[in-house]
C-alpha cells in the first residue's frame with residue numbers, strides 16, 4: 001500500500017503528552033489533559049521566562065490549490081533544529097473542517113513531518129473551533145432576541161453586520177432570511193453565514209493577550225447600526241462576559257507533538273485569504289517562553305499570511321521574525337510558468353524558469369521588511385534534476401539562499417541544510433521595518449500593500465467602499481492596520497493572473513471595521529467569507545472503520 005499522510009501518522013509511536021510537556025518545561029500543574037496525547041496549557045501557571053525565544057516565520061510563494069508544504073516544512077524544520085540540539089517548538093494553526101472536507105486537505109503537515117494525533121487535530125481537536133462557532137452564534141441569538149424583546153437600542157435590522165458562522169464550506173448559507181413565521185418567531189430580516197475561521201471572534205481569540213484583553217476586545221466588536229446610523233457594539237448588549245465565558249477554555253493553547261517528539265502548540269486558525277492567517281499570539285508567545293526557537297507559519301503566499309504577520313500579529317505582539325523561510329515547489333513554479341494544473345506532474349524546466357518571477361517577488365517582499373529570506377525548495381519525487389537546476393542557477397545569480405528540503409520523505413533529517421541556513425540568518429543583525437504605519441491614511445496603507453507587496457500599480461475603491469471609508473473616518477476607526485481579503489492564487493485580485501503580474505489595480509469593494517480584532521478587513525475581487533465545496537469534495541474518500549479508526553483522511 002502506498003504511504004499516505006494518515007497511514008504514516010497512524011504508524012507513528014506517540015509519547016504520552018506529559019512527557020512532551022516535560023520536554024517543553026511545562027510543569028504538571030499547568031497541563032490540562034485532553035486524553036493521552038493532547039493537552040491545554042494554563043499559561044498563568046507557567047514559570048516566568050527570562051528571555052523570549054526567537055521566531056522563524058514560514059511562508060510561501062503563491063500556491064497551487066493543493067498547498068506547497070508550508071505546514072510540512074514548518075514541522076520538518078523544527079524537527080531538524082531539534083536534531084541539531086536546539087531548544088525548539090512549533091506553533092501552527094488549527095485546521096478548519098472547510099478545507100478538510102473540501103479540496104485543500106488538512107493542516108497538520110505531511111509525510112514524516114506531521115503533528116500528531118493528526119486525525120484528532122484535523123477533525124474536532126479540543127473543540128476550540130466549535131467554541132468559537134458557539135460564541136459567534138450566541139451573539140447572533142442575543143442580537144435577534146434584542147430585536148424581538150422591544151429593541152431598546154433601536155438597532156436597524158437592515159443594518160446588522162454580525163453574521164452567523166459555521167465551520168464548513170456551505171454556499172447555500174451565504175444569504176439567508178430569518179425570523180419568518182409571524183410575531184412569535186422574532187423579527188424577519190436578511191442574514192448570512194461566514195465560515196468560522198472568518199469570524200471576528202476567531203481573530204479576537206488569536207490576537208488577545210489575556211482573558212481580560214479577550215473580554216475587552218469582544219466588547220468592542222461592532223454588530224450593526226441604529227436607525228440613526230450610530231454603531232452598536234457588543235458592550236451595548238452587555239454580553240461580552242457571556243462570550244468570554246464560552247471561550248475561556250478555547251483561549252488556552254493546545255499542546256501536541258511532531259512525529260519526532262518535538263513539542264508543538266496548535267491554536268487558532270484564521271485563513272490568510274479572508275482573515276489574518278496566523279496561529280494565536282498567545283500560542284506563539286507561550287512557545288517563545290518555553291523554547292529558544294519557535295517555528296511558526298502564516299497561511300498562503302507571502303503576499304497574504306506573511307504581510308499580515310508583519311503588519312498585524314507581530315505588531316500587536318511587539319516583536320518581529322528573526323528569520324523567514326519562503327517555501328517553493330517545482331509544481332507551483334510550473335503553474336506560474338503557464339502550465340495547467342492537470343499537467344504539473346510532467347517535467348518542464350522551461351516552465352519552471354518562467355515561473356521563477358513569482359518566487360522572486362515574494363523574496364523581494366521579505367527583503368523589504370529588512371530580512372534576508374531562506375528559500376526552502378520542498379522536494380517532490382516527481383521533480384527532475386533539470387527543473388531543480390533552474391532554481392539553483394536563478395538563486396546563484398540573484399544571491400538568494402536556497403536549501404533543497406526533503407522533510408516529507410525523511411522528517412527532520414531532510415531539513416538539516418535548511419535548519420543550518422535558518423540558524424545563521426537568525427543570528428544576523430537586521431533592521432526590521434514595517435511598510436506602513438497605523439496612522440497612515442487607509443488609502444495610503446492600501447496603496448503601500450498593493451505597490452510594495454503585490455507589485456501592483458494602484459488601488460480603486462468602489463462607491464460602496466468609499467462610503468464605508470467616510471463612515472470609518474467619521475467614527476475615528478481609520479487608524480487601524482489593514483487585513484486584506486484577496487485570492488491566494490495571484491498577487492493581484494484576479495485568481496487567473498499567475499506569475500508576476502504588473503500594472504494591475506486592486507479593487508476594494510467593501511471595508512469592514514473589526515474593532516475587536518483591531519483591523520479593517522478590505523474585501524477585493526470576488527473573495528467570499530463563506531467558501532463553497534468543490535464538485536468532488538475530499539469527504540467522498542472518508543470513512544471510519546469498525547475499530548473507530550479514520551479512513552481516507554488524506
Ligand code: ADP
Pocket residue numbers: 005060063066067068069070071072073105106107108109110111378379380381408409554
Ligand atoms: P501548506 O501548509 O502550504 O498548505 P501542507 O504542508 O499542508 O501545505 O501540504 C499540503 C499537502 O501536500 C499535504 O497533504 C502534504 O502531505 C503534501 N506534501 C507536502 N510536501 C510534500 C512533498 N514534498 N512530497 C509529497 N507531498 C507533499
